[in-house]
Amino acid sequence: MARQNIYDNEIFFEGYKKIRENEANANDLFEIPTLFSMLPDLKGKSVLDLGCGFGEHCTRFVASGAEKVVGIDISERMLEVARKENSAPEITYLNMPMEDISQLSEHFDVVVSSLALHYVEDFADVIRNVYDLLEKGGVFIFSQEHPLCTCHSGGDRWTRDENGNKLHVNIAHYGVEGERELVWFVDHVKTYHRTFSTIMNTLIQAGFTIEEVIEPLPTEELLKHYPQYEDLFHKPDFMLVRVCK
Amino acid sequence: MARQNIYDNEIFFEGYKKIRENEANANDLFEIPTLFSMLPDLKGKSVLDLGCGFGEHCTRFVASGAEKVVGIDISERMLEVARKENSAPEITYLNMPMEDISQLSEHFDVVVSSLALHYVEDFADVIRNVYDLLEKGGVFIFSQEHPLCTCHSGGDRWTRDENGNKLHVNIAHYGVEGERELVWFVDHVKTYHRTFSTIMNTLIQAGFTIEEVIEPLPTEELLKHYPQYEDLFHKPDFMLVRVCK
Numbered sequence: 001m002a003r004q005n006i007y008d009n010e011i012f013f014e015g016y017k018k019i020r021e022n023e024a025n026a027n028d029l030f031e032i033p034t035l036f037s038m039l040p041d042l043k044g045k046s047v048l049d050l051g052c053g054f055g056e057h058c059t060r061f062v063a064s065g066a067e068k069v070v071g072i073d074i075s076e077r078m079l080e081v082a083r084k085e086n087s088a089p090e091i092t093y094l095n096m097p098m099e100d101i102s103q104l105s106e107h108f109d110v111v112v113s114s115l116a117l118h119y120v121e122d123f124a125d126v127i128r129n130v131y132d133l134l135e136k137g138g139v140f141i142f143s144q145e146h147p148l149c150t151c152h153s154g155g156d157r158w159t160r161d162e163n164g165n166k167l168h169v170n171i172a173h174y175g176v177e178g179e180r181e182l183v184w185f186v187d188h189v190k191t192y193h194r195t196f197s198t199i200m201n202t203l204i205q206a207g208f209t210i211e212e213v214i215e216p217l218p219t220e221e222l223l224k225h226y227p228q229y230e231d232l233f234h235k236p237d238f239m240l241v242r243v244c245k
Numbered sequence: 246m247a248r249q250n251i252y253d254n255e256i257f258f259e260g261y262k263k264i265r266e267n268e269a270n271a272n273d274l275f276e277i278p279t280l281f282s283m284l285p286d287l288k289g290k291s292v293l294d295l296g297c298g299f300g301e302h303c304t305r306f307v308a309s310g311a312e313k314v315v316g317i318d319i320s321e322r323m324l325e326v327a328r329k330e331n332s333a334p335e336i337t338y339l340n341m342p343m344e345d346i347s348q349l350s351e352h353f354d355v356v357v358s359s360l361a362l363h364y365v366e367d368f369a370d371v372i373r374n375v376y377d378l379l380e381k382g383g384v385f386i387f388s389q390e391h392p393l394c395t396c397h398s399g400g401d402r403w404t405r406d407e408n409g410n411k412l413h414v415n416i417a418h419y420g421v422e423g424e425r426e427l428v429w430f431v432d433h434v435k436t437y438h439r440t441f442s443t444i445m446n447t448l449i450q451a452g453f454t455i456e457e458v459i460e461p462l463p464t465e466e467l468l469k470h471y472p473q474y475e476d477l478f479h480k481p482d483f484m485l486v487r488v489c490k
Contacts (some may be wrong), residue, residue, distance in 0.1 A: 148416065148419070155413075159415065168416055169415075170416075171413055171479065172413035172414070172479050173478060174479060175480075196460065197484070200445075201457060209455075212446060212449065215440055217420045233418060233419070234416060234420070235416065235420075239442070
């Protein structure tokens with residue numbers, strides 16, 4: 001089973017750091033606020049963060065009252081930054097691919113994963129392991145690239161008019177699941193496409209109850225400041241799901 | 246609230262009857278087999294069919310052991326055919342828009358709706374009423390046009406190569422919910438677009454548990470006979486959902 005560790009690639013790492021530093025990026029405007037809006041009250045709770053990256057979310061979980069936070073990431077390079085910039089007595093960082101979480105011996109009240117699951121080949125296996133790691137009544141909240149993004153398999157993603165304005169998104173092979181190779185800072189970044197129904201059914205078959213699904217869209221207020229995100233009405237960038245055990 | 250009764254329009258009715266008589270139509274190959282595969286054992290059960298049309302499904306529910314079947318449809322013209330071709334002592338046909346089902350006084354073990362809900366403007370209201378009509382533990386199974394179809398708001402649906410082969414589907418305004426007017430035999434057929442997340446969240450908020458979601462795709466075997474359905478891999482035509490109370 002391939003376990004991709006693209007975040008330890010230097011060119012990728014520097015490129016990724018740069019977009020995360022840009023204040024108007026889609027993560028900060030849509031994905032992160034939506035993810036945090038879906039969290040339960042974390043007071044006194046234990047939280048596992050799958051693909052914690054630089055650890056910013058872990059720090060926020062502690063600020064929200066979490067008693068214990070474990071952040072795992074496949075990239076030691078990301079965790080070095082996390083340990084420097086987002087350390088706290090409540091937080092433990094572990095260098096571990098999320099395919100290996102069955103090795104964790106503790107249980108958690110809340111599991112969170114921000115934009116990491118579309119890198120995982122065996123989604124069903126990770127979901128089953130998350131279910132096993134959760135306390136009864138625990139919740140799992142994750143974000144991923146929207147299935148209308150992950151299905152992309154080359155060619156132009158958008159059709160534009162003569163002025164470069166986006167007219168529509170070009171969707172092909174939505175029904176063909178599996179690996180996609182794309183260029184994002186470096187060649188050969190691998191993501192895995194799954195249809196909406198596969199994502200839902202995999203969660204249900206693992207034993208979870210679906211509680212909420214969100215495809216974030218810009219508000220009118222936000223569009224005044226960032227008109228470039230109008231195109232999310234054609235194709236949302238993210239999908240977020242909350243399920244409970 | 247608009248309650249569209251396009252099926253009583255003569256031109257629409259005749260055109261619709263013709264495609265339903267064509268043996269290789271997508272309903273017969275994908276939607277109907279999938280819908281029936283999602284049904285529970287109907288032996289001794291009471292079934293409500295929302296938008297029963299010609300009543301073919303009602304006859305099959307009885308053949309599968311259903312004790313009582315109520316088929317409702319907004320179109321009296323459709324029900325005339327149903328009463329002639331699909332009558333049985335167990336079946337009652339009622340001329341009623343599905344927006345009015347709160348007027349029914351009985352309860353049901355199973356509610357089914359085949360390709361009718363995308364004509365309904367107030368989805369949440371119908372879903373709440375279905376929940377109220379179901380016995381505890383009852384199931385609701387419905388099919389609708391896939392959200393990648395219902396979002397269509399004019400222009401070419403497909404981009405083709407010089408030989409007319411479909412390259413990709415042109416998706417715009419997926420995030421803009423609400424009314425769409427389309428031409429299907431007659432002008433001004435109204436359908437209502439809702440995103441995946443709205444469909445899921447509406448069901449959840451009504452109290453339902455999501456049990457299964459299916460976006461039917463052709464098997465290899467089927468493609469040998471009907472290669473024209475290869476394009477479903479770009480954009481499924483249908484989405485089916487099973488929920489329980």
